[in-house]
Amino acid sequence: MESLIFLPVMTLSMQSGTFPKNNIDTSVQAPQVVLSQKQNNIVQKFFAFNQAIDDKTKILEIKANAIDAYFKERDMPLYGTGMKMVEEAEKNDLDWRLLPAIAIRESTGGKFECKRVENNPFGWGSCKIGFKSNDEAIEIVAKNLGGNNPNTEKHYSDKTTKQILRAYNPPSIVPRYAEQVMSFMKDIGEEEITLPSDISNT
Numbered sequence: 001m002e003s004l005i006f007l008p009v010m011t012l013s014m015q016s017g018t019f020p021k022n023n024i025d026t027s028v029q030a031p032q033v034v035l036s037q038k039q040n041n042i043v044q045k046f047f048a049f050n051q052a053i054d055d056k057t058k059i060l061e062i063k064a065n066a067i068d069a070y071f072k073e074r075d076m077p078l079y080g081t082g083m084k085m086v087e088e089a090e091k092n093d094l095d096w097r098l099l100p101a102i103a104i105r106e107s108t109g110g111k112f113e114c115k116r117v118e119n120n121p122f123g124w125g126s127c128k129i130g131f132k133s134n135d136e137a138i139e140i141v142a143k144n145l146g147g148n149n150p151n152t153e154k155h156y157s158d159k160t161t162k163q164i165l166r167a168y169n170p171p172s173i174v175p176r177y178a179e180q181v182m183s184f185m186k187d188i189g190e191e192e193i194t195l196p197s198d199i200s201n202t
Contacts, residue, residue, distance in 0.1 A: 059193050060086050066189040067100045076109025078121060084138050092146025095161050095191055099142060101184035102168070105177070110134070161185075 060083070067082035078100070085099040099122075100109070106123035107113045114120040117130030122141045131137040143149050145164055147157025155167045165178035185191075 055195055058195055060090070062193050062195075063096045063189070067097075070100065070104075070188050071109050074109060076104075076111060078103055078110040078134065081134055081138060084135055085142075088138050088142035092142045092148055094142060094146050094164075095185065097185035097188045097191065098145065098161060098164070098181075099138060100188060101181045102141075102165075104184045105181045 063086045064082035067085055068079055070076075071079035071082070082100070086096050088094075089096045089099060102123075103109055103121045107121040110121040114123060114127035114130070116127055119131040119134050119137050120127060120129060121134060122137060124137065124141050124144075131140065144152045145156050145168070147153045147159070156164050159167065162178050162182065165181050169177040171177065
């Protein structure tokens with residue numbers, strides 16, 4: 001008797017239903033569609049972010065290679081420091097060609113470094129300050145020229161490249177110093193580097 005009473009009730013509830021078929025489909029599919037769209041957006045942002053990083057890395061490499069090519073062609077000891085110079089210029093908001101150009105003007109790219117101290121191809125501190133390595137010299141000089149050393153920021157902070165150079169070696173001491181360094185900068189390469197479309201899309 002219990003089974004006879006139970007079955008009709010089940011049949012009735014299944015046939016009558018409380019949700020139309022269209023509502024069931026919508027309630028199931030809508031979250032999937034939204035989730036799929038969110039996932040697509042995340043994937044697109046991820047690839048765009050990675051592409052931007054890849055493009056930036058390629059540009060840094062082009063700049064570093066340009067510096068090293070200049071040093072290598074002229075048999076300058078600072079060959080191989082291109083990427084370090086580019087990275088420190090980037091970190092301190094400097095023109096990427098500034099450090100190598102100063103080193104060229106001051107020591108012919110490390111050939112004639114300061115004699116009284118070690119590892120100072122920039123003539124920093126009137127050749128009275130030495131460094132543990134050329135990498136350390138690059139880091140410290142870049143930090144100062146970028147206006148990021150509280151002790152020297154009044155000389156270099158918020159300055160154009162030409163103003164930085166005139167503070168580094170005033171015209172009253174070395175006439176046309178800024179112009180000489182900036183000429184080397186032009187020889188190294190253009191300030192703005194852009195990737196050809198066929199490279200940036202690879």
